[in-house]
Every structure is written in structure tokens, then in C-alpha cells.
Amino acid sequence: MLSKISFKVSALSIVILGASISTTCFAAGTQSANIAVTASVESACTIATTPLAFPAYTGSAVVDTTATLSITCTNAAPYVLALGAGTGTGATTAIRVLTSATTSSVLNYGLYSDAAHTSSWGDTSGTDTVAGTGNGEVQDVTVYGEIAANQLSAQVATDYTDTVAVTVTY
Template sequence: MLNLLRAARIAALLNTVMAEQASAAIADGRLKVRTRRKEVRLAARSSAVLTALVTGSAFGQTATTQFNVQISINAECQINSATDLNFGASGVIDAVIDATSAIAVQCTNGTPYNIGLNSGQGAGATVASRLMTGPNSETVAYSLYTDAGHTTVWGNTIGTDTVAGTGNGSEQAYTVFGQVPAQATPAAGTYTDVVTVTVTY
């Protein structure tokens, strides 16, 4: 801080020298400025610095350049998450059982995409009637829909049964509406399936 104050005082004296056509000299480590109005003395650590100030070569000189900043954004989509679809526990399946899952995708702004769900891993399953498989290869049928009314099956044929969207740069969430219809109930046990989510863009 002291050095900054000293430099400011030196600069002020230099302005006085130039504005009032005063004389300036260095002797015994001191800068002596004489004007028609007053005489000012300022101690300095280095007479070399003061000499540079008097000659105008220490302050007020700069050099500049520029550099470019750039990033290239490629069209892209990613699946951030897909939650499990759990129909819970049931005894005899004599009424429909509903459950939901959620899929979150994120695409670059303006990128169109389609979300498809395959038929799962059940033997003989289709997108209209998927199958959870359990003990002794017995199955429980279920379906996945794009709407809460369970009217539009969610499949993986673009332009037919996928869900279309356009990226906005942020995460976008979609609900999968699952339903187990009333059906002949298989043996007790746990029944599972794995459905693959695909985003095409």
C-alpha cells in the first residue's frame, strides 16, 4: 500500500513538472521538483525509478493483444434416468393394476428426437402385450402406454408408437403408464421383465 501511495505521489509530481514546466532533479536519493509556486521534495528508495518517472518511461505504457474463445456444440441426446415400474404385490389378478415409471431425457436445444420402448425380454412378448416371467417360466401380461387413459401403446416404431419431442437444452421428463390387466393368475412368486429405452435423434 505504501508503495502505491508513493507511486501516486510521484505521478502527481510528474504531472506538475509537465503542466507547469517546472524543473526536476535527483540528488542523494531524493526527487526535487521546483516550480514557480512551490518546491517539493520526495524521498525514494530507488533513484533509478525516479529517473524513469521524470523521463516518462515508467508509467502509462501498455501493450495489448486478443485471443479467440470458441466451443462447438454437436446435436446430442442422452437418457438421464429411467425409474423401475413396480406393480407391487397381488394375489389373484381379477382387476387391473396400474403403475407408472418415469424417463428423463436431455437433448441439445432444437434437436428432434423419438423415445421408444421395446417389447421386453418375455418369450413371445409384443409391445401390445409384454410379459413378466416368473417360476416355471410362467408369465404375467402387462402393457405400457403413453397416456393415463391407457389407450395408446408405447412401442419402438418411429412414426407409429414412439413418443416424439424436441430438445430444449434441459432435462425433459416423460411418464410411462403401465397396466396389468385381469388375467388367469400364475403360481406364486416374483415376475420380472426388462424393457429397453431408446432415444433416436
């Protein structure tokens, strides 16, 4: 019986000795590294508009109104605002055309970038557009509209409409 016990003790000693060797071979350590972190902010703009609604036109006097373009662009991003000619037949950015849905009558009107109505607002960059620089906040830009007097000879009493494309380039 002694020999069996001594055999078991010997086997146990080998297992303990093996565990001891394992522990010393895999000692803990630390290493460190850095993660390069980058980000890129791209220029971006959004735009919202209010309607440009003229008051009732009698023909005897000029009729004026305004609309607002609310533009939000990335801080320091340059932008250009352009207004298309509209959907009226024969319209240009110098003379836009309001049309009637029920008759062939039209009313000519203009859109301007200034309250004095001297700068027609169009879509040729650097010529008749409006430039600005974003600040990350909403910036309101006024569109000035005008219907000239004395256009009643060819008009019928009805509602007139047009749709003008607003484009922001940034």
C-alpha cells in the same frame, strides 16, 4: 605508444559504427492478423429411468403403475423415445411378458404413452413412439404400465420380471 592508442581508438570506432548500422537496419514494427474461431454444437441426449414396479397382483382387478424417463437433449434437438418388446418369450410391443425365474408362469402387461392406456408404446418411429424436442434441461416423460385383470388361471404366486430397452433417437 601513441600509435598503439590510436589503433585501439580506431578499432573501437569501427565496432561502434557497425552497431549503429545494425540498429537502423532492424527497426521495430507491428503487424496484425485475425484468427477465425468456429464452434459446432452437436445434438446429444442422455436418458435415465426409474423402475416400473407394479403393486401386488390379485387377478381380480387391473393393476396400474408408472415409471419416469428423464431425458436431457441439446436445446432444439428433436428426439424420439422407443420402448422395446422386453425379454419375455413371445413378447411384442403390444403385449409384453413378465416371467418368473422359478416357474414357467407368465403375466402379460402393457406399456402406454398416455394415462388412459389407449396408446401402446412401442418402437416403430412415427407409429407408436413418443417424440419431443430438447430444451437443454431434464424433461420427464411418464410411462404408464398396466396388468389386465383375470390372468390368475396360469400364474403361480412368485415374483415376475422383465427388462425393456429404452432407446432415444436424436
